[in-house]
Amino acid sequence: MNTEIKIAGVTFKNPVMTASGTFGSGMEYAAFVDLDRLGAVVTKGVSNIPWEGNPTPRVAEVYGGMLNAIGLQNPGIDVFIRRDIPFLKQYDTRIIVNVCGKSVEDYLEVVEKLNDEPVDMLEINVSCPNVKEGAIAFGTDAKVLYNITSEIKKRAKQPVIMKLSPNVTDITEMAKAAESAGADAISLINTITGMKIDIERRRFVLANRTGGMSGPAIKPVAVRMVYQCANAVKIPIIGMGGIMNGEDAVEFLLAGASAVAVGAANFHDPCATTRVIDGIAAYMKRHGIGDVRELVGAVR
Numbered sequence: 001m002n003t004e005i006k007i008a009g010v011t012f013k014n015p016v017m018t019a020s021g022t023f024g025s026g027m028e029y030a031a032f033v034d035l036d037r038l039g040a041v042v043t044k045g046v047s048n049i050p051w052e053g054n055p056t057p058r059v060a061e062v063y064g065g066m067l068n069a070i071g072l073q074n075p076g077i078d079v080f081i082r083r084d085i086p087f088l089k090q091y092d093t094r095i096i097v098n099v100c101g102k103s104v105e106d107y108l109e110v111v112e113k114l115n116d117e118p119v120d121m122l123e124i125n126v127s128c129p130n131v132k133e134g135a136i137a138f139g140t141d142a143k144v145l146y147n148i149t150s151e152i153k154k155r156a157k158q159p160v161i162m163k164l165s166p167n168v169t170d171i172t173e174m175a176k177a178a179e180s181a182g183a184d185a186i187s188l189i190n191t192i193t194g195m196k197i198d199i200e201r202r203r204f205v206l207a208n209r210t211g212g213m214s215g216p217a218i219k220p221v222a223v224r225m226v227y228q229c230a231n232a233v234k235i236p237i238i239g240m241g242g243i244m245n246g247e248d249a250v251e252f253l254l255a256g257a258s259a260v261a262v263g264a265a266n267f268h269d270p271c272a273t274t275r276v277i278d279g280i281a282a283y284m285k286r287h288g289i290g291d292v293r294e295l296v297g298a299v300r
Contacts, residue, residue: 001284002291003277005039005258007236008159008184010120012039012094012259015292016249016277019240019263020044020098020123020163021070022214023273025084026091032270037277040094042261043084045125047100048109050076055207060196065215065242066264067194069208072100072128077110085117096161100125104148108155115157123161124152127190127212139165139190142177149181159184161238164229166218167193171225172232179233187238187261188229189222214264216242223255230256230297244272246279253280256297 003014017040018026025043026035035041053073060067074080080097088095097119101107111122126139126148138148139162149162162178164171166189178186191212196205222241230237239257242264243249249260265272284292 001281001289002293003281003284005293007238007258008121010094010159013092014039014277014280015253015257015259016273016280017094017096017238017259017261018042018266018273019261020125021068021072022263022266025080025088027084027087029266029270033274035088035091035093037274038093039259040096040120041088041091042096042123043080043088043098044074045072045098045100046074046077046080046110047072048077048106050074050079057205057207058211060205060211062194062196062213062215062217064217065213066267067196067206067211067213068191069206069211071208072125074100077113081113081117085119089118094120096121096123098123098125098163100128102128104151107148107152111152111156115155119158121159121161121184122152122156123163123187124148125163125190127163127165127167137165137167139163139174140168142173145174146177146181149178149183153182161185161187163190164188165190166221166225166241172228175229175233179235183235185236185238185258186229186233187240189218189225189241192218192221214241216244216248216264218242219248219251223251226252226257227255227299243276246276246281246283249276249280250283250295253292253295254297254299258293258296
């Protein structure tokens with residue numbers, strides 16, 4: 001049974017990776033999860049300078065998932081290079097660094113510092129607020145998305161994945177903009193904007209008022225958007241959004257994703273990623289499938 005997949009010339013032992021922001025750089029999970037089994041670890045977002053994130057409270061449970069308004073808190077690229085990369089290099093797994101910023105220059109600074117580091121791919125978080133465009137997210141305007149993608153591609157030595165926001169009218173427009181600007185792959189979906197109100201206190205539950213919704217409730221939306229993008233672009237897709245088990249992952253593969261990322265499930269089951277790997281293998285065995293690539297886009 002072959003579970004290997006290839007994205008932009010990078011070979012992964014299986015199509016399962018972590019979703020950025022839900023697994024750190026694996027340090028917190030290494031005692032529970034065999035990182036060597038993962039196709040890749042996608043790191044938490046890394047910026048050019050340390051970010052404190054949003055004020056608390058910034059996490060809330062909701063039906064079918066959770067809201068978060070962490071605000072991409074991270075110690076910055078210099079600490080990441082000194083601490084996180086050496087840790088991950090101990091394991092036989094691909095390293096994908098999620099990059100965030102508030103201006104094109106911020107992103108480029110991180111990308112350039114990673115050019116000579118032993119990481120396999122870059123995932124660009126375009127849900128960040130573009131401070132030079134009135135805080136509009138980079139990923140909600142096709143022209144802005146095209147521009148940042150093309151600028152990053154000029155500077156990056158590693159293949160570039162653009163992580164798309166679902167908070168748009170037409171996700172295929174964003175996918176096409178990323179592809180035409182030279183992106184090597186796209187990943188989707190990022191969180192859906194949501195809100196929760198405490199009716200007894202008559203106050204917003206999150207200090208930020210709104211947050212990103214993740215978890216199983218968003219999976220049907222994510223599967224639909226992956227399917228749409230798979231039929232709109234030719235570059236590989238990494239699908240995510242509410243994956244809890246192997247069956248969920250197979251659904252994304254059938255919709256057209258070449259790989260999947262497990263996010264919110266990690267918070268209540270530290271072994272969620274390896275259970276998804278086992279679940280995909282069990283499905284393949286049950287259906288007599290010899291190569292996982294046979295599943296990709298099999299539903300048309």
